[in-house]
Amino acid sequence: MTEPLIECENLGKKFCRDLKKSLWYGVKDSCSDLFGKPPHPQLREGEFWANQGIDFSLNRGECLGLLGRNGAGKTTLLKMLCGLVKPDSGQIRLKGSVGALIALNAGFQPVLTGRENVFVYGGILGLSQKAIKDRLDEIVAFAELEEFIDTPVRNYSSGMNVRLGFACASLLIKPDILILDEVLAVGDVSFRAKCYERITDLLQQCAVIFVSHNSTQVARTCSKCLHLHEGRPLSLGPTNQVLQRYLASSFERHDSQEIGQQIIKLNKLLTNGNTHLNQRCIIDYGTDVKFTLELTTTNMPDEVITIISLTNDAGDIVSQLRSPPQSLASLHASESNELIITCETGKLPLAPGTYAITVSLLDGGTQNRILTWVRNAGGLEIRGDTMSNSPTLLLSSWDMR
Numbered sequence: 001m002t003e004p005l006i007e008c009e010n011l012g013k014k015f016c017r018d019l020k021k022s023l024w025y026g027v028k029d030s031c032s033d034l035f036g037k038p039p040h041p042q043l044r045e046g047e048f049w050a051n052q053g054i055d056f057s058l059n060r061g062e063c064l065g066l067l068g069r070n071g072a073g074k075t076t077l078l079k080m081l082c083g084l085v086k087p088d089s090g091q092i093r094l095k096g097s098v099g100a101l102i103a104l105n106a107g108f109q110p111v112l113t114g115r116e117n118v119f120v121y122g123g124i125l126g127l128s129q130k131a132i133k134d135r136l137d138e139i140v141a142f143a144e145l146e147e148f149i150d151t152p153v154r155n156y157s158s159g160m161n162v163r164l165g166f167a168c169a170s171l172l173i174k175p176d177i178l179i180l181d182e183v184l185a186v187g188d189v190s191f192r193a194k195c196y197e198r199i200t201d202l203l204q205q206c207a208v209i210f211v212s213h214n215s216t217q218v219a220r221t222c223s224k225c226l227h228l229h230e231g232r233p234l235s236l237g238p239t240n241q242v243l244q245r246y247l248a249s250s251f252e253r254h255d256s257q258e259i260g261q262q263i264i265k266l267n268k269l270l271t272n273g274n275t276h277l278n279q280r281c282i283i284d285y286g287t288d289v290k291f292t293l294e295l296t297t298t299n300m301p302d303e304v305i306t307i308i309s310l311t312n313d314a315g316d317i318v319s320q321l322r323s324p325p326q327s328l329a330s331l332h333a334s335e336s337n338e339l340i341i342t343c344e345t346g347k348l349p350l351a352p353g354t355y356a357i358t359v360s361l362l363d364g365g366t367q368n369r370i371l372t373w374v375r376n377a378g379g380l381e382i383r384g385d386t387m388s389n390s391p392t393l394l395l396s397s398w399d400m401r
């Protein structure tokens, strides 16, 4: 169980942004390669490191999640592991058979039928016609493509391509290493669930490495994560720690956005007394939470309804606090235009992670006139030891006798 199947040492890959230069460098590198010379170690004009200094190892039974923004170098790393791209520095050691699904079309020939493509795919893996035939029914059933297996792949939808690609990568051979890019995201919900079940089964006997922008899936499936930033490893470690830091860093990129008539303006948002308009505030899981909104109004309605929404990194609202219509009569009487609204939630049962706070105020009279709506008014990082694959982690006490 502790046998390393993937070992990467100081792995690096350069690309060139300029096509002409890239072709010229390619010719020079091929010539150097022919004479047994090592690749050019430094960056030449127009080149950049798509991956640099990547070190990790993965044992049988482990699943590594690759995290990072678009263009961080995740696919390049997977392509190097699959042998599709040659590293410019470092070393890769792989043990056993590799099943991979990197491109959306899974490398299928568009004019061939699904069935013919399975035979081509199996042939590339070195399987005999009989061995492929023996597994064909299982592959077609898993991909749920019984009616389409004799249709040319160019007529497949992207989801159908991925179904067949995943079935080939995971069923044609029993892979020791399974490499998956973000392609599973295009499958429908039930197929994705089936794929993750299959990955969990395979994890008994193989090492899995996959890219996903879905933090719930990563938390559920991966034992450790590697966070890449501009091609370099930013952190590597247990999923719980790396994912929390990754989600926190991705929140910092969002600026607040105000929509609505701005009849009421949000000047300050505080969580447990800490200011954060467009800044992250850190609390421990299970602590009492009090939100304070400091606002100014220009043209006061009689009543307001306040809504505070918490959204996860996928943009889904995971929790919402909604006030009843609150009268502004006392404010009218004092002729002040400053308003402070507080909301106490008690212990917030949200799972550890990072959430964006959206604040909206509606006219309590019409209930649908938006007085203000501030997306990403602040971020809330909930710290805790356990990541959960559910957005809420209900507070509970347990007993055993």
Ligand SMILES: Nc1ncnc2c1ncn2[C@@H]1O[C@H](COP(=O)(O)OP(=O)(O)OP(=O)(O)O)[C@@H](O)[C@H]1O
Pocket: 015, 016, 017, 050, 068, 069, 070, 071, 072, 073, 074, 075, 076, 077
């Ligand atoms: N063949 C290539 N030639 C030149 N540049 C490339 C090539 N392939 C990738 N790149 C560049 O390398 C960088 C890393 O790309 P990569 O596809 O690995 O990112 P990624 O993390 O997988 O992104 P995403 O999440 O968007 O899929 C990007 O700047 C990309 O433009």
